[in-house]
Amino acid sequence: MLSRAVLALTPLFGRLTVTSEIKLRLPAGTLFVANHDSLADPAVVMAALRRLDLEPVVMATAGLWRVPLLGRALSRDGHIPVHRRTAHAALALDAAAEALAGGRHVLLYGEGRLPRRRDAAA
Template sequence: MLTRAASVLVPLFGRLTVTSELRMRLPAGTIFAANHDSLADPAVVLSALRSLGVEPVVMAAAGLWRVPVLGRALAREGHIPVHR
């Protein structure tokens, strides 16, 4: 749900072009690490990965799980809370 939402919302705010030197599918268990400077960056990363055919599992601050709708979506999709 979150990656689909990001894929729909990101193009409303700008153009996203994703290029990759790898034309193969990423194997299960591949780790992609991204840091972000703004609140929009996670949506852009999720949208970019989805355009490459990847359904990512996200590690995020555990406090996000306390946000009513977002927390349920994160839990349902199997994302991982990080307790700092």
Template sequence: MVRPVLFLLVERRWSGYEHIPAEGEFVAAANHISHFDPLTFGYFLYRGGRPPRMLAKASLFDIPFVGAMLRRTGQIPVHRGTADAASALRSAVEEVGNGECVAIYPEGTITRDPGLWPMTARTGAARIALTTNAPVIPVAQWGPQRIVPPYARGGRGDRRVWPAPRQTVHVVAGPPVDLSRHMGKPLTPDVLRDATEDIMAAITALLAGIRQEQPPAQRHTHRRPENEPAS
């Protein structure tokens, strides 16, 4: 179902499939720059032979048809800012334990960095990986923001969707993030923060290679408030 949409809108520049495990559990962690990039991220993994179990906002499961497809394909709802948020991580750990690919945006939302570089992330991806000893495959994306701009609000002159011409979208997977120095340690806030930064550093390095630019020396820390609409 996604393929025709991507064919119409996307000129693919995808690489790094040699890093996607052919079998067994792993966590795929990507940067988030557009409401469109879950399609490219998910389909990239699907094309690599590993249909993902993606962590997605619970509100998406309430949308007719979209919610049904998310449920039927085994995606994992995340109830932000509630006690149920922890259940998403438990579900993700279970899926990893079943040998699945769990796909996650460590930032938890579209980046607020003015240059669209990865910002400070939440610790969910690190927690899943360190709990299960599953490898983390970093994935960087660039180009979806030209199809659906981040945080577009539909005002005058604001392009919410750019259907033509087809936009070049880069999606690149890298080798597993080396988390060996964190393995076997208690999952303290410091350990989780350090492991999370290792994951984000790997994603940022891949993105810098795509963009051929130097990322900021300091990671952006401002997050969208939970009650602020994302679009």
């Protein structure tokens, strides 16, 4: 649902063109990794993936779940909160692995500073 809302709102801010030379057929459980250089990146990436008929689970900072309406939408769609700089941060990796094993696509942002497992245990 969240990706549909983003896709509907994207034209208000600019034009998004998504091209592919082939019909994109990704196996279930594909991991997407994107850059996150601006606040617009998550919306643009989600809108682009939605245009390709893909609705990934997104790993995002847990603080977003405290935003009214957004937090409910994130929970309802099964997105994964990442509790940065806590012992619980690495649990997001387990949730992502479970989503991938269940055939869902997962989107993460490499700059998200997800800690290595040994760091999270401290």
